[in-house]
Amino acid sequence: MNVVRDLAPTADELWKDCEHKVRKNVKRARASGVRIEFDEEGARLDDFLRIYESTLDRREAPSRYRFPREFFERLPDERVYVHALVGDEVVSSELVLLSAHNAYSFLGGTDAEAFAARPNDLLKWELILWLKEQGRRRFVLGGGYRADDGIFRYKRSFAPHGLVPFYVGRRVLQQELYDELSREAPGNGDFFPAYRVDVQ
Numbered sequence: 001m002n003v004v005r006d007l008a009p010t011a012d013e014l015w016k017d018c019e020h021k022v023r024k025n026v027k028r029a030r031a032s033g034v035r036i037e038f039d040e041e042g043a044r045l046d047d048f049l050r051i052y053e054s055t056l057d058r059r060e061a062p063s064r065y066r067f068p069r070e071f072f073e074r075l076p077d078e079r080v081y082v083h084a085l086v087g088d089e090v091v092s093s094e095l096v097l098l099s100a101h102n103a104y105s106f107l108g109g110t111d112a113e114a115f116a117a118r119p120n121d122l123l124k125w126e127l128i129l130w131l132k133e134q135g136r137r138r139f140v141l142g143g144g145y146r147a148d149d150g151i152f153r154y155k156r157s158f159a160p161h162g163l164v165p166f167y168v169g170r171r172v173l174q175q176e177l178y179d180e181l182s183r184e185a186p187g188n189g190d191f192f193p194a195y196r197v198d199v200q
Contacts, residue, residue, distance in 0.1 A: 001166055003142065006162060007139060022125065029121055053066075101138065141158060
């Protein structure tokens with residue numbers, strides 16, 4: 001399942017539709033002095049990369065989630081970085097891809113030392129309001145790493161009624177090429193496509 005926040009309701013209706021813990025955490029973030037900055041130029045790319053990389057390290061994420069700096073520098077203009085700051089320091093950051101009517105949460109992270117201030121809750125809430133003001137219709141928060149894991153439940157807390165089925169196609173169009181690529185992969189066959197498997 002994917003979590004999709006419909007942006008049609010009023011801001012007040014959106015606020016009431018968030019789970020109680022989100023509203024509580026947004027208030028805590030504001031009381032802690034967290035502020036949100038929208039970075040359409042990528043001016044704080046270094047801050048984003050620092051936060052993102054430290055999050056990957058903390059979660060012992062597979063290498064497929066790691067991208068070189070050039071990947072981010074080549075992204076089209078239809079994206080925005082959203083940063084949560086305490087003072088002048090970025091403590092949470094998210095990269096959001098934009099289309100004409102939708103926004104897609106892509107990559108992000110939070111500095112572990114800032115967890116108590118709940119910066120990511122405020123970041124997501126202010127992002128929802130910003131996307132609504134920008135005329136977007138939906139914000140796709142995505143799913144979890146596994147069914148109903150902590151990441152999924154966190155995203156669902158912003159749109160409890162926004163669960164949308166998500167499917168991945170498994171059709172191989174060039175079997176010979178697929179088999180050749182897959183022979184090089186060290187995986188166990190549980191991941192599709194097999195040639196994208198990472199070993200930790």
